Amino acid sequence: MGLGSLALILLLLLDGFANGAVGEAPRHEPKSQPPPAPEAVTSGGPVVNMAGGTPHSMRTPPKTIALTFDDGPDPTWTPRLLDVLKRHDAHATFFSIGAHIARRPALVKRMIDEGNEIGSHTYTHVDMATAPAWRDRLELDLTQRALAGAAGVHTRLVRMPYSSRPDGLTAPEWRAAERAGRDGYLLVLTDTDTEDWQRPGVDKIVQSALAAEKDGRGAIVMLHDAGGDRTETIAAVEQMITRLQARGYRFTTVSRAMGLPPADVPATTSEKAIGWTLVAAQRTASALTDWMRILFVIAGVLAALRLAVLLVFAHVHRKRARRSPLYRAIRPRDGTAPDASAAPPVSVVVPAYNEEAGIAATVRTLVDTDYPGPLEIIVVDDGSSDRTAEIVERLAPPGVRLIRKPNGGKPDALNVGIAASRGEILVLVDGDTVFQRDTLRHLVSPLAADPSVGAVSGNTKVANRKGVLGKWQHLEYVIGFNLDRRMFDLARCMPTIPGAIGAFRRRTLVSVGGVPTDTLAEDTDLTMAICRGGWRVVYAEHALAWTEAPSSLRQLWRQRYRWCYGTLQAMWKHRRALVERGPFGRRCLLYLTAFQVILPLFAPAVDLFAVFGLVFMDPVAPLAMWSLFALAQVAAGGYALWLDGERLRPLWTMPLQQVVYRQLLYLVVVQSVVTAVLGTRLRWHTIRRTGTFGGPGLDLGRDADPDLGPGSHAGIAAP
Known part of the structure; x- marks a missing residue:
């Protein structure tokens, strides 16, 4: 994972460096005019040979035109220019940008194969007069390597970006040219700068290029084959060649015009190999950037669509829940006493391993309930090494049984408790969870109202939400988990009943063989098996359970790593649901694959690309895209909090959650997928409890700290 991220960063940086290659454009001029180059250069010809340390200028012979094209090669305009040259048996010199050479090696080979020559225009179109000497050397060296990799040659020619005629050469530009000359380059300037990059019109480009026609002089003409729309340039070149060839002019390369040896020098085998590596890396980086741009848009669109769909489903679920008798089967007849006639016998099973910090609060809140029917509570001590069993025995409330067993894991403890229970309805509760007085009644109501309902998911709340990490998890539970569950309820494809709070028919559990023991997410595995069995699984939003969330990033990582890995196990285990009848496989598994596996796998790369952008x-x-998405998330979060009767105060942490917390969860998915692919078995990670519910005077009344739960307007209270 680390090597992949490093490779991605390096490729993006390479493409970012290469994207400094731009078309001809005004540079940042210095505040004061720099001094000119030596007079021997400014008054000389456009080709300067600096061999031996002394500049020697050369001029173009009469009736000779050396067309030069800067900034290419371009996949659109360069081939069209080559077609014009070939049609008129003319040749030219292309001063190409190294990054463009690396991206389009086939085009470079065509230039050379058709008798044209290549010169260096640096790798990224850098201003050599203002760049440090090491940057100039790097730019020229990379361009040579790109040429070696693309066409198997080096070049002797260089034209500095932003240079033009000799009489416009400044002292800083000359110093850069001297450095290049010491490395063996021949400096090529121009006699005529058509300034075609400004698109002045075909006639003006032709007029500028034909300035030497009056007295039969030769000229080096500067044009461009990249950096924008070059339609005018192509039309002008066609007219130039047609008019001047009829008057006896020849169109050739700079080297041939000056009677010099060919500018293209064959590269050695090792230089070709190094160049090929650079070309491959640059092309990969360029393709990666293009794909990342597409992926960035796709990810944004999918995330926005998902958010919109979740909100629509949440609104519909709220309206149906208010009208449906499913969630009101067990209610007070006259507003004071619950209706015991509709309340089936319930057994609550609490698996507990080293839960001394919170088991007392869990048991007390389970006993203190307004559920009107028969109720038994079974605490299964799974070989705890702390005082969990002792605390339960000391409490000894009526209707509570303690079962001790050797440590065998949570699923085994649940199955032991289920086997020992007597109730028609089984409520499975984590040992770090507390209920409100009406939680059991709301949780069991759908099972009492509809025999097709096999299981019910409750509404899990984060209790320890005072810190930023707690608030982030609180928002995730309300916005992420609970909005998802509302959608899954309507779509009849619930993937997970949380281990903190869930109710099941006994015959439903029997039909699927009890709680599975072969995955780390036994709650997800069990829920998927129930859905595949044809049972309906619903979400009871008013059945609230308060749980203690991890209080450190390390604990959070371990918990989510187990959850994610276990979910992957369960998805793989139930993969045949995709081809079975029923909505579960095609709705739930595809949704989980898209939004909880594939999108999070690519999300770190998308975020890196956003930084790159x-x-x-x-x-x-x-x-703009991030800001719009953040605003949409905050708006959706506000609606989700309102649905759950929560205060909006934690929303201020949401933008930071998108930057920090979300990245952590994405990395968890990446590590989980890598672990699963490698076939490594992950063991159960125990989360250390801090005793959120263990303090004296546990109160679930309306005077609770508002930071620990919903406000009084919700009609419910928090611990």
């Missing part, structure tokens, strides 16, 4: 591209698009 801020640094190397136009930052407006990624900033």
Whole structure:
């Protein structure tokens, strides 16, 4: 995972560096005019040979035109220019940008094969007059390597970006040219700068290029084959060649015009190999950037669609829940006493392993219930090494049984408790969870009302939410988990009844063989088996259970790592549901695969690309997209909190949650997938409890701290 991230970063950086290659454009001019180059250069010809340390200028012979094209090769305009040259048996010199050479090696080979020559225009179109000497050397060296990899040659020619005629050469530009000359380069300037990059019109480009026609002089003509729309340039070149060839002019390369040896020098085998590596890396980086741009848009669209769908389903679920008798089967007849006639016998099973910090609060709240029917509570001590069993025995409330057994894991403890229970309805509760007085009644109501309902998911709340990490988890539970469950309820494809709070028919559990013991997410595995068995699983939003969430990033990582790995196990175990009759496989498994596996796998790369876009591209698009998405998330979060009767105060942490917390969860998915692919078995990770519910005077009344639960307007209270 680390090597993959590093490779991605390096490729994006390479493409970011290469994207400094832009078309001809005004540079940042210095505040004061720099001094000119030596007079021997400014008054000389456009080709300067600096061999031996002394500049020697050369001029183009009469009736000779050396067309030069800067900034390419471009996949659109360069081939069209080559077609024009070939049609008129003319040749030219292309001063190409190294990054473009690396991206389009086939086009470079065509240039050379058709008798044209290549010169260096640096790797990223850097201003050599203002760049440090090491940057200039790097730019020229990378361009040579790109040429070696693309066409198997080096070049002797260089044209500095932003240079033009000799009489416009400044002292800083000359110093850069001297450095290049010491490395064996021949400096090529121009006699005529058509400024075609400004698109002045075909006639003006032709007029500029034909300035030497009056007295039969030769000229080096500067044009461009990239950096924008070059339609005018192509039309002008066609007219130039047609008119001047009719008057006896020849169109050739700079080297041939000056009677010099060919500019293209064959590269050695090792230089070709190094160049091929650079070309491959640059092309990969360029393709990766293109794909990342597409992925960035796809991820944004999918996330927005998912958010919109979740909100629509949440609204519909709320309206149906208010009208449906499913959630009101067990209610007070006259507003004071519950109706015991509709309440089936319930057995609550609490598996507990080293839960001394919170088991007392769990048992007390289970006993203190307004559920009107027969109730038994079974605490299964799974070989705890602390005082869990002792605390339960000391409490000894009526209707509570303690079962001790050797440590065998949570699923085994649940199955032991289920086997020892007598109730028609089984409520499975974690040992770190507390209920409100009406929780059992709301949780069991759908089972009492509809015999097709095989299981019910409750509404899990984070109790320890005072810190930023707690608030992030609280938002995740309300916005992520509970909005999902509302949608899954309506779509009849619930994937998970949380271990903290769930109710099941006994015959439903028997039909699927009890709680499975072969995955780390036994709650997800069990729920998927129930859905595949044809039972309906619903979500009871008013059945509240308060749980203690991890209080440190390390504990959170371990918990989510187990959850994610176990979910992957369960999805793989139930993969045949995709081809079975019923909505579960095609709705639930495909949704989980898309939004809880594939999208999180690519999300870190998408986020890296967003940072890349801020640094190397136009930052407006990624900033606007992120801001819009953050606003949409906050709005959706506000609606989800309102649905759950929660205060909106934690929303201020949401933008930061998108930057920090979300990345952590994505990395958990990446590590879980890698672990699963490698076939490594993950053991159960125990979360250390801090005793959120263990303090004196546990109160579930309306005077609870509002930071620990919903406000009084919800009609419910928090611990």
